[in-house]
Amino acid sequence: MTCTLLPFTSSSLHFPTRKITQNWIPTHACPSSRIRMCGVSTGPKKISGPKRTRKKSSLSSSSEAEDLVRLLMRNFTDKHPLVNTLNKYVKFVRTEHCFLLFEELGKSDEWLQCLEVFRWMQKQKWYIADNGVYSKLISVMGKKGQTRMAMWLFSEMRNSGCRPDTSVYNALITAHLHSRDKSKALAKALGYFEKMKGMERCKPNIVTYNILLRAFAQARNVDQVNALFKDLDESIVTPDIFTFNGVMDAYGKIGMIRDMELVLSRMKSKQIKPDIITFNLLIDAYGRKQEFDKMEQVFKSLLRSKEKPTLPTFNSMITNYGKARLREKADLVFQKMIEMGYKPSFITYESLIMMYGYCDCVSRAREIFDQLAESEKEKKVSTLNAMLDVYCMNSLPMEADMLFESARRTRMFPVDSSTYKLLYKAYAKADMKELIQKLLVYMDKDGIIPNKRFFLDALGALGSSSASEKSTSRKDSDTKKLPLQSHS
Template sequence: MQKQRWYVADNGVYSKLISVMGKKGQTRMAMWLFSEMRNSGCRPDTSVYNALITAHLHSSDKAKALAKALGYFGKMKGMERCKPNVVTYNILLRAFAQARNVEQVDALFKDLHNSIVSPDKYTFNGVMDAYGKNGMIQEMESVLSRMKSNQCKPDIITFNLLIDSYGKRQEFEKMEQVFKSLLRSKEKPTLPTFNSMIINYGKARLKDKAEHVFKRMRDMKYTPNHITYESLIVMYGFCDCVSKAQDIFDELINSGKDIKISTLKAMLDVYCMNGLPIEADKLFETARIAGVKPDSSTYKLLYRAYTKSQKKELVDKLLAYMDRDGIIPNKRFFLDALGTFGSLPASPESNSATSSNRPEATVRA
C-alpha cells in the first residue's frame, strides 16, 4: 500500500482495515496490517489500538483474546499518543462482561474512575451487564443509580439487560416495573425485550404470564422472530405443555420457512426435559431426512438425554450418526456424558452381575 507514492494510508484507513479483518476472524491479517502500518512510518493512535483489541476479541480462543486485549490496554496506558479513551474501556468492559469475569470488570471500572475519561451509557451498560449475568442484583442497581446521577439516560440496552437480569433471578415484580418504565420512556421495546420475559416466565412455570407477554407483543404490532418462537417452545416445555410446544413447531414447519438448528434444538430440548427420548429420536430422524444438519451441541443434548433414560440403542445409533457426520467429541463432551452416567442408579442386572463375581464375605469371630 505504501509503495504507491500517490497514496499514503493514514490511521483511519488502517483502523478500518484492521476492524474488517477482525470481523472476518482474520486476526493474523489484522496483526500484519498493524505491523505494516508501523513499518511504513505511520504512528498508531488510540483508534488503531481499539481496532486491534476488537479484532482479537473476534477470535475463537476467548481466553487468549482477552489476555491479548489486556496486554494492548497496558501498552496504551504507557503511550501518550495512544491513551485509552471511553471506547477502549467500553470494548473491554463488554468483552469481560460476556466472559462473566466480574473481577476484571470491577478493575476496569475502577481504573476508568481514577482516569480523566468520563463514562457514558455504554460504560454503565457494560458493567451492569456483567453484574446481571452473575446474578449480582444489588451491585447492578448501584451502577444504575450511579448512571442516573451522571445524567446518563438509560437506553433500550439498559432496559433489556435489567429485564433479563431480574427475570433470570425470578424477581418478576422488578422486571415488570422496568418494563412499565420502558413503555413510559422515549425508548421502544424490541423483540429481545419480549423474548426474555417469555422465557423467564416459562422457567418459573408462569405460563399465563408468558402467554400474556406474547399477546401484548402481537397487539403492539411486533412480528415474532425465530427466537420468539423458540422462547415459546421452551416455555411450554418448562410448563409441561409438550403438545403446545409441538403445535408451534409444526406451525413453523408448515409455514415453509427454513428451520434453524436452534429451533430444532429447542423442540428436542422440550422432549428431553419431559422424559420423551423416543419422540426426540423420531424428530431427530425426520430432521436429518429433511436435510437439517445437527451441530455438536444438538448431539450433546441428545446424548445426555439418552444416557439419562438408559436408552442404549438410541445412544449407539446417535454415536453412529456422529461418526458419519464427522462430529468429534471433545473432552468436555465426554466429561458431561460421564457425569450423566455417574448420576444414574445402578441397574438390577449390573448389581446382580457384580454380586455374582464378588467373593462371599466370611464372618470372623
Template sequence: MSSISFSTPSSSYYPFPKIHYPPYITIPTRISCVSNPTRINRKQTTDQSETQELVRLLTRKISDKEPLLKTLNKYVKLVRTEHCFLLFEELGKHDKWLQCLEVFRWMQRQRWYIADNGVYSKLISVMGKKGQIRLAMWLFSEMRNTGCRPDTSVYNSLISAHLHSRDKSKALVKALGYFEKMKTTERCKPNIVTYNILLRAFAQARDVNQVNYLFKDLDESSVSPDIYTFNGVMDGYGKNGMIREMESVLVRMKSNQVKLDLITYNLLIDSYGKKQQFDKMEQVFKSLSRSKEKPTLPTFNSMILNYGKARLKDKAENVFQNMTDMGYTPSFVTHESLIHMYGLCGCVSNAVELFDQLIESKVPIKVSTLNAMLDVYCINGLQQEADSLFTRAKSIKIFPDATTYKLLYKAYTKANSKELLDKLLKQMDKDSVIPNKRFFLDALGAIGSSTEKSGSANAGTGSSRPQKFVKTQLET
C-alpha cells in the same frame, strides 16, 4: 410490588392451551417524498452502492469455490482498498480468516496499495474474533515494520483480539498493559471505545475493583462516558447475576445524566428475569412502556423464557398474549421460548401442538426450533419421541446441525439408552459429522452424572460402553 396487568384479548386471539397464530404478513415498502439530495450526496450513494455490489459479486464467486486469486485477478481493474476492506468483513463473518490473509497479500502486490492503519486494524480485529491471536500479533508487528505508526484504533483492535483468547485472566493482564502503554504514547491515547472494551471485559470477569479503577480513570480523563459505556458494564454484571453491582452502575449512569435507551431496558429486564426478581423485572417493563422507547420482540422473548424457567406458565402465556395484542408478530425466538417454557413446565402436549402448528403453517423452520422441541422431549424423559422427530426431520425440510447431535448424544448417554445411542452414531457417520474433543468432554460429563446416580447396579449391563467410546475418542 405489583405485577404487570395485561388486557384480556378477544376470543380470536391465541386462547390457551391451543394457540392460533395470525398469518405472516409481508409489509409493503413505504414510499415517501423527500427533497432532492445534492449532486455530491447522490454521487457518494452511487459509489457506495457500486462498491457493495462488487463485493457481493466477489463473495458469491469465492463461495462458489472458484480460486480466490483467480477471482481477484479477474476483477483486478476494479478492486481497490475499499473493496478489500468490505471483503475482509464478509470473509470474517464466514470464518474464512485464511482467505482474508490471501486478499491482504494480493493487495500488497498491487500498484495502488499503500500501507494503511485502517486495513491492519480491520485484519487484526478479524483474526482476534476467530481466536487467531498470534496472527493478530504478527499483523501488528508487520504494520510497524512497513513504517505505519500505531494509532488508537489499532490498539483497540489489538486489545479486543486478546480478549477473545481462551485464557481470559492472561488476556485481561495483556489488555491492561496495552491500555497503560496507550496513555504514554502519542497518537494512541485511549478513547471512549478503549474504555468501553475494557470496562465490559472486566465486568464480565466479575472484577469489581478493576471496573471501579477504570471508571475513576475515565472520570479523570478528558473522555466522557456514553450510553455504550454504561450498557456494556451493566450487561457484563447482569449476565453474571451481579445485580447489586449492575444497579450501582445504573445509579452512576443517571448521575451522569445519560438517558436509558431500549438496550438498557432490555438488559435490565433480562438480568432481573434470570435472577427471578420478577417484581423488579415487571417494574422496569412498566417504565419502558411509559417511556419514549417501546418494547421489542427481544423484550417479550426474554420475559417469556425467564417466566418459563421459573415454571410460571400462566405469566409466560400472559406476556405472549399482551405481545400479540400490541401487534407484534412472533419470531422464531418467540416460538422457541414458548416451546422451551412448556418443556420446563412439563406441558409436552402444548409444545408438540405449537411445533405441529408451525409445520402446518409452511413457515420455514430453523434447526434451533427443532432442537428446542427435541430438548423438550429429552428433559421429560421421552427419548423415543425425540428419536422419532429426529428421524423425520429431513422429511419436513429441517436439517440437523452439530448442536442437534450433541443434544441427543448427551440425552441418550444420560438415559443409558444403548440402542438409541448406536443408532445416532451410525447416523452421525452417515452424515459425515465428525465430533471434536469438546463434544465428547460434554458427553462424558453427562455420562458421569448419570452413572453416579445409577451406582454399580448397571455393572455388566453394557451401559459403560458409551463411556468407553467417549474416552477412546478423547485419547485419539
C-alpha cells in the same frame, strides 16, 4: 425481596409518561388461544399515512459492494481458490470489497483466507498500507482466537511504515481478550491500556474504556471496574450509554445484580437516560434471577417512557417465566405483545416452545412446532433444536429420535452439527447406547466431524449422569441401613 431495592422506580426515571389503559399483566388468566402465525416485525404496527414518493435511483455504492462480495463468495470453493476468483474480477475489487470479504470470511471461520485476500491486496497497484485494513484483520483474527496471528499483523503493520493509532490498539486489546487464558489476557489488555496513555496518537478513547470495563465486569473483578470508572472520571473522555449498558449487561448475565444496580445508579448520576437496550438487559437480568417483581416494575417503567418495547423484551420475559414454570404469566406476556401490535419472530416461537417444555406442556410445544413446519416461513435449525431439546428435557428420547429421523429424511428443517451435539449429549445422559450408535452413523453420512470439545461435553454429561445415579443409589442403600425412628 421487595421492589424498593431497585435503584429507580417508574417515577424516578423522569420520562414523559403516556397513559396506559390496561395493566400489562392482568390479575386473571386469559383463555389460552391458538397461537397465530404472523410475519416478522421489530415493532408495533404503525398507522399508515400518505406514501412518500422516492426516486428510483441506481444501487448505492455500499449495496453494489455487497453484491460483488456475495458473487465472490459464491465462486469460492475448495477447487476454485478465492485468489483465482479475485483475479477474475480484479478490475472491480477495491479496498471496500476486501473489508467486506474479511467480515464474511470471519463469519464462516475461513480466517486463513483473510490472509490470502490481504496478500492479494498488497500486490495491487491501488493498495496503500492503511491502519484500517490492519485493524480489521487484527479484529477478525482475535474473534477466531488467533492471538498470535493478530500480533504478527501488528508487527507487519509497523514494518510497513504505518504508525499505530487508538483503533489499532483497541483491536489488539479485543484480540487478546478472546484468548482462553482470561487472567493473562486481562493483564495484557491493561498493559496496552497504560501504554496507550503515554502515546499521543493512541490515547484511550471511550471505545477503549468500554472494552475494558465490560471485560473486567465479565471477570467479576469489581475493584478493577471501579478503578477504570475512576480513571474515566479523571480523564477528558466522557462516558456514553454504551459504557453503562456494557457493564450492566456483563454483571446481569453472571447474576451480579447488586453490582449491576450500582452501575445503573452511576449512570443516573451522570444524567444519562436509559435506552431500550438498558431496559431489555435489566428485564433479562432480573428474569434470569427470577426477581419477577423487579422485572415487571422495569417493564412498566419502559411502557411509561419514550422508549418502546422490542421483540427481545417479550422473548426474554416469556423464556424466564417459562424457566420458573410460570406458564400463565408467560402466556399473558405473549397476549400483551399481540395486543400491542407486535408480530412474533421465529425467536418468539422458539421461546414459546421452550417455555412449554419447561412447564411440562410437551403437546403444546409440539403444536407450535407443527404450525411453524406447516407455514411458509423459512425453516431454522434452531427451531428444530428447540423442539428436540423439549423432548430431551422431558425424558422423551425416543420422541426426539423420531422427530430427528423425520427432519433428516424430509429435509423440512435443516440439520447441522448443533443438532447432533444436542442429541449426543442427551442420549449420553440418558445412557441410550443404541441411539448414540445410530447418531454416529448419521454423523458420518452427513459429513459431520466432531471436534474434541464435542466429545468432552458429551462425556461430561454422561459423567454427571453416572455420578448422580451412584449418589442416588448410595443414598438408597444408606437409607435401608438406618434404624427405624419413632416420630413424636
